[in-house]
Amino acid sequence: MRRLGALLTFVAITALSMPADAQEQPPIDTIVIVMQEDRTYDNYFGTYPGANGWPEGFTMAVDPFDLAAGAVAPFKLDSTRTPSLPHSAKAMVRAFNKGAMDGFIDSAEAYGATDPALTMGYYDYRDIPFYWHLADEYVLADNWFSSVMGPSFPNHLYLFAATMTGPNGERYTSVPAEGLDVVTIFDRLEEAGVSWKVYVQGYDPTANFRSTEARLGLTDTAAQLIWVPLVGIPRFIDDPVLNSKIVDLSEFFVDAANSELPSVAMITPSGLSEHPPGDLKLGHFFAVDLLEALMVSDQWDRSAFILTWDEWGGWADHVAPPQVDEDGYGMRVPGLIVSPYAKRGYVDSTLYDHTSVLATIEWLFDVDPLTPRDANAAPFENAFDFTQPPRAPVFPAPEYLPEEETPPELPLEELNGVYALVFGSLVVVAGAEWGRSRLRGKSNKRSTGDPEDYS
Amino acid sequence: MAVTRTQVAQPQTGDSPPELRILTNKRLQYLAMGIVAVVGVALRFAALDELGVNSDEAVYSGQAASLAGIERFLDDFSPFRAHPLLFQFTLSLLYRLVGFTDVGGRIVAACFGLLTVAATFAVGQRIFSKRIGLLGALAVAVMPYHVVVSRQALLEAAMTLFFTLTMYALVRYREIRTAGAAAFVGIASGLTFMSKEVGILVLVILAVVVLVEGGYRVSHLAIGLVAFIFTVSPHLVASGIGAVESEAGGAGWVQYLIWQLGRPPNHPGSFYLSNALHYFGLPLALLAIIGGVLLTRTARRNGSHNLLIAWVLVPLLFFQVWKVKGYHYIVEIAPAVAILAALVLDWLWTHRRLMFRRSSVVLGVVAFTAMIWISAVNGPLEQNYARVGDAGYSGIPGGKEAALWIRDNTPEGARLLGIGPSLGNIVRFYADADVDALSVSPNPVRTNPAYEAVSNPDYQLRWGLYDYIVYDVYSAQRTAHFANRLLDFIGRYGGELVYEDTSIRIGEDGEPFSAPIIRIYRLKPVGQGAGA
Numbered sequence: 001m002r003r004l005g006a007l008l009t010f011v012a013i014t015a016l017s018m019p020a021d022a023q024e025q026p027p028i029d030t031i032v033i034v035m036q037e038d039r040t041y042d043n044y045f046g047t048y049p050g051a052n053g054w055p056e057g058f059t060m061a062v063d064p065f066d067l068a069a070g071a072v073a074p075f076k077l078d079s080t081r082t083p084s085l086p087h088s089a090k091a092m093v094r095a096f097n098k099g100a101m102d103g104f105i106d107s108a109e110a111y112g113a114t115d116p117a118l119t120m121g122y123y124d125y126r127d128i129p130f131y132w133h134l135a136d137e138y139v140l141a142d143n144w145f146s147s148v149m150g151p152s153f154p155n156h157l158y159l160f161a162a163t164m165t166g167p168n169g170e171r172y173t174s175v176p177a178e179g180l181d182v183v184t185i186f187d188r189l190e191e192a193g194v195s196w197k198v199y200v201q202g203y204d205p206t207a208n209f210r211s212t213e214a215r216l217g218l219t220d221t222a223a224q225l226i227w228v229p230l231v232g233i234p235r236f237i238d239d240p241v242l243n244s245k246i247v248d249l250s251e252f253f254v255d256a257a258n259s260e261l262p263s264v265a266m267i268t269p270s271g272l273s274e275h276p277p278g279d280l281k282l283g284h285f286f287a288v289d290l291l292e293a294l295m296v297s298d299q300w301d302r303s304a305f306i307l308t309w310d311e312w313g314g315w316a317d318h319v320a321p322p323q324v325d326e327d328g329y330g331m332r333v334p335g336l337i338v339s340p341y342a343k344r345g346y347v348d349s350t351l352y353d354h355t356s357v358l359a360t361i362e363w364l365f366d367v368d369p370l371t372p373r374d375a376n377a378a379p380f381e382n383a384f385d386f387t388q389p390p391r392a393p394v395f396p397a398p399e400y401l402p403e404e405e406t407p408p409e410l411p412l413e414e415l416n417g418v419y420a421l422v423f424g425s426l427v428v429v430a431g432a433e434w435g436r437s438r439l440r441g442k443s444n445k446r447s448t449g450d451p452e453d454y455s
Numbered sequence: 456m457a458v459t460r461t462q463v464a465q466p467q468t469g470d471s472p473p474e475l476r477i478l479t480n481k482r483l484q485y486l487a488m489g490i491v492a493v494v495g496v497a498l499r500f501a502a503l504d505e506l507g508v509n510s511d512e513a514v515y516s517g518q519a520a521s522l523a524g525i526e527r528f529l530d531d532f533s534p535f536r537a538h539p540l541l542f543q544f545t546l547s548l549l550y551r552l553v554g555f556t557d558v559g560g561r562i563v564a565a566c567f568g569l570l571t572v573a574a575t576f577a578v579g580q581r582i583f584s585k586r587i588g589l590l591g592a593l594a595v596a597v598m599p600y601h602v603v604v605s606r607q608a609l610l611e612a613a614m615t616l617f618f619t620l621t622m623y624a625l626v627r628y629r630e631i632r633t634a635g636a637a638a639f640v641g642i643a644s645g646l647t648f649m650s651k652e653v654g655i656l657v658l659v660i661l662a663v664v665v666l667v668e669g670g671y672r673v674s675h676l677a678i679g680l681v682a683f684i685f686t687v688s689p690h691l692v693a694s695g696i697g698a699v700e701s702e703a704g705g706a707g708w709v710q711y712l713i714w715q716l717g718r719p720p721n722h723p724g725s726f727y728l729s730n731a732l733h734y735f736g737l738p739l740a741l742l743a744i745i746g747g748v749l750l751t752r753t754a755r756r757n758g759s760h761n762l763l764i765a766w767v768l769v770p771l772l773f774f775q776v777w778k779v780k781g782y783h784y785i786v787e788i789a790p791a792v793a794i795l796a797a798l799v800l801d802w803l804w805t806h807r808r809l810m811f812r813r814s815s816v817v818l819g820v821v822a823f824t825a826m827i828w829i830s831a832v833n834g835p836l837e838q839n840y841a842r843v844g845d846a847g848y849s850g851i852p853g854g855k856e857a858a859l860w861i862r863d864n865t866p867e868g869a870r871l872l873g874i875g876p877s878l879g880n881i882v883r884f885y886a887d888a889d890v891d892a893l894s895v896s897p898n899p900v901r902t903n904p905a906y907e908a909v910s911n912p913d914y915q916l917r918w919g920l921y922d923y924i925v926y927d928v929y930s931a932q933r934t935a936h937f938a939n940r941l942l943d944f945i946g947r948y949g950g951e952l953v954y955e956d957t958s959i960r961i962g963e964d965g966e967p968f969s970a971p972i973i974r975i976y977r978l979k980p981v982g983q984g985a986g987a
Contacts, residue, residue, distance in 0.1 A: 133868075253980050285918040289980040292922065295866050296977075395868030398920050410533060411696055416522060418689040419544045426642055426686065433635065 026386055028341065028364055030303040032265045032294055033357055034287055035159060035227075037152065037275035038087065038313025041142060041332040046074060046122045046318075048135060049403070051142040051347040058318055060120050064102040072105060074316075077121035084276040085119055085314025086111030089150035089173075092312060092330060095119075096149065096320070104316040119316045125400035127281065130288040131336065133396035134307075138342040139383040141335030144352040145321045146311045147373070149330045153226045155310040156268075159354045160184045160229045162374035164327060175225045175232035179209040185264070185358050186230065186245070188367040195262035196245060197255070200228050201270040203248040208237050227268040252293065259298035264361055276313065288396055291338060295393035302390070304339035306357055306380070322351070325373065329353050337383040340390035350382045487589050488576070495572045495596035499565035499605055504558040507855020510877035512608035513884035514905075516560035519546035525555055531883040536905055537711040539690040541649035542567075542613045557885065560608025567612040568605025572596045574619040575790040579797060581626045582759045586804075590797035590823070595790055600734045604786045611783045614650035618787040621647055621657045622766055625664065626759045634678050641679035645686025653784070656770050658683075663765045668758040711903075718779050719901075726780040727771065734782075735789070739796050743767070746795030749802060766791035851878055851929040853956035853973040858885035860954050860975065861923075871923040871975075872916070872944070874930035874937050876906045878973075882925075890925050894937040916948045916978065924950050924976045950976030 046053040059071035091111045097103035108116035125132040134140075147158035153174055154164040161182040164172050172180055189196045204221035207214040208231040214222045230236040230246055237243055245262075249269075255261045267290060274283030291305050312331035321329035335352060355374040362369055362379070369375035508516060517532030522543055534540055546563045553559075575595045579588030595601050605612040621643040628636035644661065647654035665671050732740040747767065750760045767788045774784050800823060858881050861871065865888065873879060876892040883889060897908040915921055924945050931938035944950070954975035959967050 282918060285920060289919040292866070292869075292919075293980050393866040395866045395870070395922065397868055398870070398915075410521075410529070410535065412522060412524065412529075412534065415534060415540075415689070415693055415696065416544075416547075418692045419540065422686065422689050423541075423544070426646075430642075433639075 026341075026364055026384065027302055027390070028304050028339065028384075029263055030261050030265070030294075030299045031263065031306065031361060031364060032261070032267065032290070032303065033159075033306045034267045034269070034290055034308075035156065035354075036269065036283060036287060036307070036309045037273040038084070038311060038315070039274060039280075039309040039334060040312045040315040040317035041144070041319070041334045042074070042317045043122050043313075043315035044128060044131060044334045045135065045140065045142065047124050048132065048140065051135075051140060052319065052349065053142075054122070055318060060105055060316055061102050062105050062117075064097055064100065064106055072117045072120045074120050074122050077118075077123055077127070080123070080127050080281040081279045082118060082121070082276050083114060085113050087151055087312055087314035089148075091314065092149050092151075095312075095316070096331075099320040099323075101318060101320045104314075108314060113314070119314055121315075123280070125402055128284050129398055129400035130284055130396040131334075132400045134288075134291075134336050134338055135347075136345050137394050137396070138339070138344070139337040139346045139348050139380075141308075141337060141348045141350070141352055141380075141383070142332075143319075143349045144308060144333055144335035144356070146309075146328065146330035146333050147354040148311075148328045149321070149323075150311070150327075152310050153229075154327070155330065155354060156227055157182070157229045158327075158373070159310075159357060160186070160266075162355045162358050162369070162371040162377075175209045175215055175229075177209070177212070177215065179234040179237075180229060180232045182229075182233065183370055184230065184233070185361055185367075185370065186236075186242075188370065189264055189361070189365065190242065192365060192367045194264065194365045194367070196264040196266070197251070197262045198228060198230055198246045198266045198268065199249045199252040200224060200246060200268050201249040201272065203246070205243075205246075207231065209234070210237065221270075223270060224268075227270070227273075252290070256293040256297040256299070261294070261297065261299050261303075263365060274309070292393075292395055295395065300390075300393055301340055304337065304342070304360075304380070304384075306360070307336040307338070308354065308357075309333040310354075324376075327373075337380055339384060340393070341384045341386055341388065342391075343383060343385050344391070346383065348380075348383045350378050350380075352378060352380070356380060484585060484589070488592075491572060491576075491589065491593050491596045492569075494593075495569050498597065498602045499568050500562075503561045503565065503606060507851075507858070508557065508560070508608060508881060508884060509851060509854070510880040512560055513880040515543055515610065516546065516557065516608050517880075517884050519543040519560065520550055520555055522547035523550035523555070525550065527887045531887070531889075533905075535693060535696060537715070538610060538651055539649045539687070540693065541646060542608075542610050544689075545613070546608070561606060564605050564608050564612040567616045568601060571601070571605070571612070571616040571619055571790060574616060574623060575793055578619060578623045578626060578790065579794045581623060581630075582763065582794070583798065584801070587794065587797045587801045590800055591790065591794040593823070594739065594793035594796060598735065598739070598789055598793065600736075601786060601789045604783045607783075609783055610651040611786045614647055614654045615787045615789060617643055617647035617650055617654065618657055618766075619790045621661070622762055622791070625661060625762055628675075629758050632672070632675070634675060637672075637675035637679045638682040641682025641684075642686050644679075645683040648683075648687050649690060653773075654787075656773055656787075659773075660762065660765045660769045663769065664758050664762045667761050715779075724775075727775050727785065730782075731771065731785060734785070735792050740792065742796035742799045743792040744795075746798040749798060750795070763791055763794060767795070851881060851927055851973075852958055854878055854881040854927070854929075855885055856956055857925065857927070857954065857973045857975065858882040858888075861888055861890075861925075862886035864954070865923060869922045870920060871925050872909065872912065872921045872941070873925040874927065874941050875934060876903070878925060878927050878930060879906075891921075893941055894930070894934050912944070916944055919978070919980055922978060923953075924948075924978060925973065926976070927973045928971070945976050949979030951979070953977045 041052075042054055045051060054074045059073045061067055061069070061071050063069040085108055088111065091107045094107035094110060095101075095104045104119040105116045108119045113119070146155050148154040148164060150173070154172065157164050157172060157180070161184045163182060166172060166181045172182070186196050186198070202221065204224060207219060207221040207224045209215060209225065211219070213219050214225055216222070225232055228246070235242060236246065249267065252261075252265065252267060255265075269283065269286065271278070272283045272286035274280040287307055291307070294300060294303055294305055311333065317332045319332045321331055323329065337348070355377040356379060358370065358374040359377040360379040361367070362374065363381070514532060514536070517528045518534045518536065518540065519542075520528035521532045522534050522540065534543065542563065546560050549559050549563055572592050572595050576588040576592035579591040601615070605615075621640065624636065624640040624643040628640050640661065644654075644657045647657045665676070735743065747764055750756060750764060753760070770785055770788050774780065800819075804819075857878070861882055862885060865871070869888065871882070871888065871890040873890040873892055875894045879890040879892055891909045892906060893909055893912060895906045895908045896902045897910070902908065909915070924941060926938070926941055926945070952974060954973070955971055956973045957969045958972050960970045962968050
């Protein structure tokens with residue numbers, strides 16, 4: 001009895017000592033994650049006002065070891081299609097230059113870019129108006145880093161498994177012939193009975209780790225092995241239950257329309273991923289189409305849509321990524337957090353990396369972390385305001401007018417004033433005249449007594 | 456100078472017999488005036504919000520809301536567009552007083568219409584007699600053409616009132632010839648212009664009267680002109696601001712003028728020749744023609760009579776020549792038509808045989824009223840869904856309902872593509888959302904400066920930049936080419952029907968059937984196949 005009393009007391013104290021918001025489950029039961037390709041924060045949002053973009057007067061040395069060679073300032077790109085810049089792990093390390101962040105042009109030149117200064121090019125609201133609108137309306141993360149100082153594959157692997165290392169210390173820089181041996185967030189979700197699906201654009205079930213051609217990049221759909229690490233894991237190919245949850249992207253639209261999206265929906269684009277030399281505009285249209293499908297779904301009111309980019313793609317960024325372990329962080333990438341509970345127009349400078357997505361899933365669905373990386377990552381708590389009622393969706397607009405280009409307000413007061421002055425004076429004159437004629441009429445009536453006399 | 460107002464239709468045979476004094480008896484006069492007023496009110500105000508506003512009504516009401524400073528209208532309905540703003544300014548006062556209501560514009564227009572009935576009485580009475588004034592007022596009060604137009608938030612109801620007041624002012628000036636009366640003419644004609652630019656025709660009418668009659672003092676003409684300029688000065692100021700806006704990239708009045716002059720005809724040249732008589736009702740129109748002939752043949756014709764004839768002929772001739780036609784464009788001649796018709800009835804009464812009893816006279820008035828109604832084949836009070844051909848005649852069937860559906864069922868910022876700009880105005884008005892119009896020409900000379908052309912719609916649809924397509928029968932009937940193009944888009948980009956409104960039509964076999972009037976399609980997202 002005493003034990004029971006002590007237990008109850010402990011439970012009560014524990015409950016009371018917990019922060020209020022920790023006691024309540026966040027009202028989000030559907031999270032959609034989209035990872036696009038190859039952009040840094042400054043490449044997309046370097047000129048976005050009120051956030052950590054290009055510093056005033058920022059320039060990049062052409063050669064960090066020979067400053068006399070000149071420097072290049074960030075410049076607005078005039079095309080949404082560019083060549084792909086070198087963006088291997090080695091290229092990134094050279095650009096990083098031990099945290100000096102001054103080696104981007106040098107690195108591009110060293111690794112074969114035809115126009116190394118291109119790395120300093122950026123886009124703005126004229127090219128990606130949808131994204132800028134989303135930043136205005138929802139949350140823009142300006143301190144989100146790719147997880148790995150490396151290219152696409154390890155960063156995607158981090159998004160799924162919070163590691164790029166196997167149980168025996170093997171470093172996964174590509175999918176080995178025997179497949180990947182990592183535990184993913186989807187294993188955790190499966191154990192916990194939380195629904196999930198991975199939607200793959202142009203999904204090819206045959207493009208998995210058992211296909212040598214696919215592993216060697218010899219098929220049209222080989223990139224699936226880079227962007228969808230699950231097809232590199234034997235159990236997700238062999239277990240029909242797990243395998244059935246890797247589906248073609250077309251199902252996403254059907255599920256959204258039927259309000260049957262799983263709790264965790266991971267989307268991996270292929271052709272519309274904004275990866276140069278593809279036209280980023282089309283990828284940007286596509287990503288927003290995904291969001292809009294969620295917005296018109298009945299699940300919107302309890303959802304969050306996370307959009308980020310896997311890695312730097314060779315583009316410059318001015319913020320040095322903190323080095324938290326031997327893998328990274330890699331370069332800073334943009335992050336957009338869209339939800340009916342997202343703070344409006346909020347620039348979230350919390351330190352995030354791709355494993356923050358996993359930390360958020362773990363927080364929302366109460367599953368255990370996978371590695372120390374996601375255990376220590378900040379979830380997106382700071383981006384939400386659960387005290388507000390769910391906001392109605394706002395589709396981003398294809399035209400974006402920055403504040404300085406907003407036309408001046410119409411001079412309505414002046415216009416109203418002129419009309420009021422002229423018509424008011426007319427009314428006053430007409431009233432006075434009417435009164436005068438009434439008096440005159442009465443006087444005439446008295447004098448003639450003939451109502452028909454209109455002299 | 457004493458002027459007798461019954462110069463044309465004086466009885467030829469001594470004093471009027473007792474039964475003909477029906478309208479000179481004061482109590483009966485008031486009763487008749489009361490009946491006219493009640494009928495006028497009932498016809499103009501009953502079920503005023505049963506149908507949604509049409510495109511022009513949306514624009515004028517929206518401009519008024521902007522003038523009243525109502526935030527959500529400011530972006531879409533700039534007051535700095537084509538027309539002067541007397542109607543909109545008046546409506547904005549109502550909005551400021553009682554708050555925004557979508558039927559406010561119609562209430563103000565109906566008030567203008569009702570005042571026109573009174574003004575018609577005043578003109579008829581001034582030129583001829585109370586009896587003619589009353590019969591004319593009755594004709595305007597029940598005339599379906601005037602009723603239909605003054606039940607809509609259009610500029611014509613106000614313009615017709617001030618047209619009539621200008622005529623009254625001139626008649627009054629001819630009687631007393633004072634500077635004040637000359638100023639009254641200038642102000643009234645200025646207000647006519649301030650209702651709509653085409654109100655400038657009153658100056659043409661006044662010029663015709665002055666030139667034909669002669670003997671007007673130059674100083675009074677100058678006073679009238681100054682009063683006119685003072686009255687229209689707000690529009691001059693607004694045009695100045697508009698010109699500045701134009702320099703800053705907006706649409707100025709010059710662009711509107713260029714567009715108006717370059718607009719292609721929307722109806723055949725014979726439009727009014729074949730329709731005008733029906734607008735007023737054939738018997739009433741024929742009576743008015745006879746009245747006009749009577750006036751031209753009378754030996755005692757004066758400036759007021761010339762005025763009445765010019766009041767009808769000048770607008771008719773102008774709009775016959777003007778390329779763009781509209782159902783409501785010639786409504787400003789309605790009071791003159793009514794007075795001319797009343798003149799004939801009065802003449803018939805005064806020349807009738809003495810055997811008619813008073814009851815026959817009452818019966819005659821009832822028959823006159825019924826005749827106007829029955830004969831007005833083109834003037835049903837309700838804007839007929841089946842008839843969408845004439846510009847300005849009716850609204851977009853189902854436009855309001857579709858707009859409200861859009862407001863309630865599409866996310867903020869959703870992009871919609873339709874056939875023509877008319878539906879867009881209605882949706883902007885009710886739903887604060889845009890429907891871009893496929894038919895808007897990218898050639899600025901051929902485009903209303905208020906509208907923007909859709910750049911490369913195929914590209915935009917392919918990449919999911921439009922979320923919905925709105926197909927409406929009204930716009931489809933006006934431009935089959937763009938309607939077919941939109942249908943093609945719906946098929947090509949996987950439009951899924953999410954809203955449909957229908958109306959009952961009568962088929963060629965005489966059987967009623969349900970026909971769609973507006974359909975809204977949700978487009979397939981890019982990744983689902985359309986653009987990928």
